[in-house]
Amino acid sequence: MKKTGLIRTLFAAFGLTIMLAFVACNKEKDTTATITVVDVDGVAVVGAEVHIFPAPSVDTVSEDATIEGLDLMATSDSKGKAKFNFTDYYEQGQAGFAVLNIEVNLDARYGDGIIKIEEEEDNEETVTILP
Numbered sequence: 001m002k003k004t005g006l007i008r009t010l011f012a013a014f015g016l017t018i019m020l021a022f023v024a025c026n027k028e029k030d031t032t033a034t035i036t037v038v039d040v041d042g043v044a045v046v047g048a049e050v051h052i053f054p055a056p057s058v059d060t061v062s063e064d065a066t067i068e069g070l071d072l073m074a075t076s077d078s079k080g081k082a083k084f085n086f087t088d089y090y091e092q093g094q095a096g097f098a099v100l101n102i103e104v105n106l107d108a109r110y111g112d113g114i115i116k117i118e119e120e121e122d123n124e125e126t127v128t129i130l131p
Contacts (some may be wrong), residue, residue: 013118016129017040019100024125028087029056029087029116029120029121030085030087030120030122031086031087031089031117031118031119031120031121031123032083032084032085032086032087032122032123033052033083033084033086033098033100033115033117033122033123033125034081034083034119034122034123034124034125035050035052035074035081035082035083035084035102035104035113035125035126035127036045036074036076036079036080036081036124036125036126036127037050037076037080037081037082037093037104037106037111037126037127037128037129038080038126038127038129039128039129039131040129040130040131041129042076043080043104044076044079044080044081045080045104045129046076046077046078046080046106047075047076047093047106048074048075048076048082048106048109048129049073049075049078049104049106049129050073050074050075050082050102050103050104051071051072051073051102051103051104051105052071052072052073052074052084052100052102052115053070053071053072053099053100053101053103054070054071054099054100054101055099055100055101055113061124070086070100072084076104085118086098096112097117097118097119097127098106098116098117099114099115099116099117100112100115100117102114102115102127104127104129105118105129106129109129109130109131110129110130111127111129111130112127113125113126
């Protein structure tokens, strides 16, 4: 009788250990943004400079402090896409991430927009540059 109780206890402990291992292995997904730059005809624009940054806050001690230094630039590729990875800025369990400004320049052409970055997702926005 004692041996059966010991075996059940061992199986229960083993099961609990396996469950805890699966819960602890909650892998964080990447938090990314893809900005697509197009002209007024909807054609992809190659080589545009894409600048993404937080809006200045009136309150200097705000949530924006968590993303201090988040001021990134990239160049649009052959499909008009500029990609940004915010995974290192996001902490798992954080409620919300950021709303960022977008500015796009190519020679004298300009466009702007806003993107809301949702954690652990590939966020997308399209910006049209004007002639």
